[in-house]
Amino acid sequence: MSVNSPAPLGGISSAGAESLRASALSVSLTVKDIQKSLAWYRDVVGYTVDRKVERDGKLRSVALTAGEARISINQDDGAKGWDRVKGEGFSLQMTTTQSIDAIAKGIKERGGTLDSEPADMPWGVRMFRMRDPDGYKFGISSPRPA
16 A cells, blocks of 8 residues: 655645645544543543633533643534534544553553554554544554654
8 A cells, every 4th residue: 555645844835835734633523422521531541631721611611631632522502403413524533642552451441442543554553543422533643663
């Protein structure tokens, strides 16, 4: 399998204009049951809670971090229908310098399930995949030693 290298981060784009050099990316996910999702991200995966937002006595939003990764989960209000499918055609990829095998083992020990066990990928990383309670897909990888 051949994999093309990505363009250099920052610098000049193919259009000749300066390209974006982002220092962080945060994602905001709409969830069906914020308490269930909060328990999964905090207790199973190991995110820490930065902030909770309540409205009318109900938890509406939670900001979480794991290292430099930031995720916000927001309670679906049902305005667009409760049968909306979440997580389709969308995948989050996180990188770490930690042991992928140890991270995967910890997630399973805390009640999580993996879509794929840790494996070496042809593009030079070791990774596994999982889904949150709403079906959002996550890949967690670490560079393999050269």
